[in-house]
């Protein structure tokens with residue numbers, strides 16, 4: 423089932439995927455989703471924020487059990503982050519039908535828009551808008567690298583930006599949400615198990631640092647006469663690593679923009695994005711405050727997500743049902759997910775992880791063995807069957 427997606431948005435040079443929200447690749451993925459829904463006779467709906475829902479049963483009478491994930495990707499990401507959850511959702515539904523299960527509640531397959539935030543810098547855009555965690559005013563004004571706003575690109579895709587925002591009606595159809603996802607670490611490798619359950623999502627955020635200087639000639643400008651923003655930027659990168667070790671968190675500068683960006687020019691402006699996460703919010707906050715104070719840059723918080731602890735009862739139920747003879751291991755994660763946004767909005771939510779042999783994610787190297795993917799589908803089907811009783 424992953425095969426028909428393998429070519430969509432693939433960059434032959436990196437071997438990774440570029441699947442920005444509302445891009446041509448995204449539209450093709452949405453088409454694939456619609457086809458899978460139609461093939462199974464599911465009722466396809468797109469909500470006001472562009473999230474897709476394929477229903478088996480009518481959730482307007484009774485909230486359903488929803489599973490799914492996202493189809494967009496970080497730039498040059500792997501094949502599994504997101505798509506594995508969507509493909510497994512359809513496969514689990516097939517398995518339930520094969521088992522001749524008659525669900526006591528509607529079952530939905532969801533695909534959330536712009537989970538990675540690759541284009542506009544805010545992750546989980548679709549679920550944040552749906553739940554009201556992000557205002558439409560702020561979202562629609564965000565710009566991509568070409569200077570296009572979300573409103574522009576949605577209009578071009580034939581959607582109505584005026585409709586974007588908190589959607590209580592759609593949210594009310596989601597009684598429970600279970601997201602299956604490739605693990606983005608090696609917890610399950612250490613446990614020796616193919617499938618695990620999430621305990622919590624670490625608090626995490628993104629900050630934009632603008633270092634201002636003066637663009638100048640790299641040959642004729644004496645060192646003493648330069649105002650080179652690359653130097654404080656470099657100090658930030660090293661300080662982030664040092665502070666992360668001290669505060670027992672993780673901090674990453676993974677994206678920069680240098681202007682004018684010539685090899686023979688002192689830059690005039692360096693923009694860098696800091697991503698920081700950790701098990702404890704005060705430690706993450708302390709790191710960001712420390713770096714901001716020392717950076718000599720204009721600092722803006724682009725997103726912040728507090729810790730999400732998934733409900734213990736649902737989590738333990740999943741671990742029991744998905745684990746077979748021995749309960750599935752329960753693991754925290756440093757990665758954000760739509761399941762976390764829904765949980766924060768009060769929707770009972772949980773996550774299943776599928777083993778990732780290298781732990782590498784957000785890279786073309788991301789992988790899951792087919793046998794483990796199958797184990798994930800069986801676990802998800804077992805969970806859905808249990809929750810739909």
Ligand SMILES: [Zn+2]
Pocket residue numbers: 492503504537603
């Ligand atoms: Zn993901």
